[in-house]
Amino acid sequence: MSDELPQNPSLIALVGSPNCGKSTIFNALTGLRQKIANFPGVTVEPKTGTVKLSGETSVTLIDLPGIYSATPKTPDEELTISVLKGTHANITQPNAAIFVVEGTNIEKSLFLYAQYAKLAVPTIVVVTMIDAIKGSGGVLDDIELERQLGVPVIGVVGHRGIGLDEIREYLECGDFQPPLLADNQVFTGKSTIEDQHLWAREVAREVARLPEMDSFTRRFDAVLLHPVVGPLVFLLVMLIFFQSIFTWATPLMDGIEAGFTGLRGYVEGIVPAGIVQSFLSKGMIAGVGAVVVFLPQIIILTLFISLLEDFGYLSRAAFLVDRIMGVFGLQGRSFVPLLGSFACAIPGIMSARIIPSEKDRLTTILIAPLMTCSARLPVYILLITAFVPNSLVWGFLSLQGFVLMGLYIIAALSGLVIGKIFKSTLFKGSKLPFLMELPPYRFPAAQNVFLTAFNRTKAFLTSAGTTILFLSIILWAMAEFPRFEAPQNASTADIERLQLEHSALGMIGTTIQPVFAPLGFDWKVTIGVLSSFAARETFVSVMGQMYSVDVSENNESLRVVLQRSITLPAALSIIAFYVYALQCMSTIAIIKRETGSWKYPAFAFAYTLLLAYGAALATYHVGLLLTS
Amino acid sequence: MNEIPVGSSATIVGYTIHNAFTERLREFGLIEGTIIKLLRKAPWNGPIEVQYGHSQIVLRPDELTNIQVKRMM
Known part of the structure; x- marks a missing residue:
């Protein structure tokens, strides 16, 4: 029956x-x-x-x-x-x-x-x-x-x-x-x-x-796709977008960082100094903090993008910028993920899902790490303030600001040119050229927008988050082992410096220093560069440890020490290296997650490293020629 | 098709070539006899917005050369 x-x-x-x-x-x-x-x-x-x-x-x-x-x-x-x-x-x-x-x-x-x-x-x-x-x-x-x-x-x-x-x-x-x-x-x-x-x-x-035809859509398009007004509205939307992930997320990220620093201080207060304390504080808590700190940017960016997508603006924006992106072999839809990557490549790469063409999506993901993310800023600021004179150009432009802006532009142009190269070699020929629907405008449903943000955040935490935590702990172990017994009378800063120098990471740094010697990196800089493969901003604190000065108060002293210890060509060479190198395991983890294989993160890491090495080498030698 | 001015309508007559892309265009409804209207062009020879039925789509100008149309007066 x-x-x-x-x-x-x-x-x-x-x-x-x-x-x-x-x-x-x-x-x-x-x-x-x-x-x-x-x-x-x-x-x-x-x-x-x-x-x-x-x-x-x-x-x-x-x-x-x-x-x-x-x-x-x-x-x-x-x-x-x-x-x-x-x-x-x-x-x-x-x-x-x-x-x-x-x-x-x-x-x-x-x-x-x-x-x-x-x-x-x-x-x-x-x-x-x-x-x-x-x-x-x-x-x-x-x-x-x-x-x-x-x-x-x-x-x-x-x-x-x-x-x-x-x-x-x-x-x-x-x-x-x-x-x-x-x-x-x-x-x-x-x-x-x-x-x-x-x-x-x-x-x-x-x-x-x-x-x-939907009259609402017709009237909106008359404004939003207008040859003059359209691009202006687009610039305004992008400005708000950029502000929101760059500026609005910063207080939240600072709050999270302060919270984790407080937690580390608390743990260091109750757990006696030693390897257990170090594991909890520098391994576990710092590792979890490295994951959680990305949440504000990811949430804000995904909310913003799904709002624009559901409203129907994202395809209009793609229509407006398609011509410019076309010069670089990409389509209009690549613009938003690349712009987002200026704040942080993680949400930027995640948002590349809005690109329907697989080849364009992969190209965009591979060049996203070249966009100057906010983690490079501390490194740039340290080196620029130490080595670029604080003078004015044409009487009103700060030379330091000028150099900083130049770094952003060089990185973006490099990324677009490399995108063009990838598109005409690796991801050559698409079955389908550019063809895009412009859906009618719709009022975004709150449930959709929030669920999208919720799902992306969950995916980041469960998939990329675990990888980031795992890699942080490995890097922690490499910096803490083998153990080094510091002399009794050494200061805390000295103990930390000596431990780092004698750790696996320190030994690798001194061993492979000859590889970086042509770039003008001494062994201290090499260790700084190596340890910042976890996250770029680590460079500043590691340099602080290497030069045994207290960086937590202000960078003043470290800056002066660096001016004495590093030559100008070497400093410029370090900057050139940071412009290109993919020194961010979180980005590696997210590329793996978004492409479904280790092939793409490995490739991204390798090509950016090659580029970074080449750029630093050229910068160093041109610098030597000019200063001699 | 990339020769018709903005704001005017045309009837699709056929395609000069046949490949996956023109098949996709036909699947989108751009078949012989479909009346299309060229709504706007993005600046600097950018993409072109076309309307037909209840659809609005965007194409690049060089991709339009293979679509043959007859302009409607």
């Missing part, structure tokens, strides 16, 4: 075109019960989530990447189609699917439906944004649509919760129907793209009367 009852399907796919409102429905149905599926070898990670039904029952929903047709042309589409066909190696075939029709563009969705129907997956159709249809005087005949498609049709407004109970009912009873179209006589022999479009046009005309 039970055979006759419809089976409760346990894995349901969400299918639809990009921007159709799929994720709003996914978020509304699953809420916080979602996870970013981490399938081996899959860089586009479909999200899965649990939908609670009556009693103890629940089903798993998998949000597959948006598709434009059943003939995949991007890795995202390949994933979706192979999962639906049941040919994907790691993801099981869903029992049924919810096909999402974009209420404001029914014809487009129906064309996709005609292609999708051939896959013969049991389906219910959900029409999104029915409020937008009705609000602008349109009409939707869902009964006629149901008749034409042969599967249940439900109208929803995702963020308002309208229609969700009906979807849950279907999830519960499992009454999904295979699309009629597959063997529908209307459709026989009509397998060309053209025929499917004509069918979609006809059905769309029969079931819905939509307003010509």
Whole structure:
């Protein structure tokens, strides 16, 4: 008997075109019960989530990447189609699917439906944004649509919760129907793209009367894409964006750092000095702090980007800057991740997910570490204030500020030129040139925006965070072992310096110093550079230890010591090295997470190191020539 | 298609070449007979915004050369 009852399907796919409102429905149905599926070898990670039904029952929903047709042309589409066909190696075939029709563009969705129907997956159709249809005087005949498609049709407004109970009912009873179209006589022999479009046009005309074009969108675009006003608004938006991650996050980050410093002080107060204290304070707490300190920037940046994305501005911004990015072989969408990387490459690289083309995304991720992040600032400030005269250019520009700005510009231009090189060699030829939809403007739903930020933050903590912590502890161990017995009468600063000098890190530093000698680095600088492979700003504190001066009070004394100990060409060479080198294990960890393999972080590390070495070498020798 | 002025409409006649990209354009609905309107061009020979039906898409000018259109008066 039970055979006759419809089976409760346990894995349901969400299918639809990009921007159709799929994720709003996914978020509304699953809420916080979602996870970013981490399938081996899959860089586009479909999200899965649990939908609670009556009693103890629940089903798993998998949000597959948006598709434009059943003939995949991007890795995202390949994933979706192979999962639906049941040919994907790691993801099981869903029992049924919810096909999402974009209420404001029914014809487009129906064309996709005609292609999708051939896959013969049991389906219910959900029409999104029915409020937008009705609000602008349109009409939707869902009964006629149901008749034409042969599967249940439900109208929803995702963020308002309208229609969700009906979807849950279907999830519960499992009454999904295979699309009629597959063997529908209307459709026989009509397998060309053209025929499917004509069918979609006809059905769309029969079931819905939509307003010509969203007047709200038309009026907004007249301003936001205006040849003069558009770029000005764009600059303003980017200014706010940059300010928010650079300036607004700083007090929070300072607060977090102060908190962790306080915690370290507290632990050092109650745990007796020695290796246990050092592990807790410099290993564990400092390591956790190194992870947590990125949260303000990541949260602010992801909130900002998902707000712009949901509103529909991100693709407009890409339209405006595409020409400039095109000079460097990239597309407009690369702009925002690269700009974000000026604050910190971690959120910048995470936001590269907004780039649909895989090759462009990888190129952007690989050059993002070259954008001058805020961790380089302490190093630049220390060396610039020590070696660049505090004079004025043309009577009003600070020479030091001028040099600092120059470093930002050199780094950005280098990154773009290298991006061009990567695009014309490694990631040559894309199957698809630039083609982008401009979705109608929509008021962002708070739930969507917050869930996106929440998911990204969680992904950072669970995946990159653990790697960062692990690497911090390894670096701590390399600086603390083997143990060195300092003389009884040595000061705390001396003990720390002697320990570092005799540690594995110190020994490596002195051993490989000859490699860095052509750059003008002595062994102390070499140790400073090596230890800052964990995080660049470490350079300042390690140099402080190396020169046994108290850097916690002010940099004044260290600056004077550096002026005496390092020559000007060597100082410029250090700066050149920091412009290019990827000395940040957090960035390495996030590249691994976002590309799904160690191949890309290894490559990024290697090429930036090569570049850094070359730049420092050239700088040092040109400097020597000029000063001699 | 990159020769029609901003603000004017045209009917798609066909494609001069056939590849994955032109197939994608056809999947987007740019098939023979589709009426398109050129909404705007980004400055300095930047991308071009095209509207048809309820869709608005953006293309680069050099990618438009393969789309043949007949201008509507």
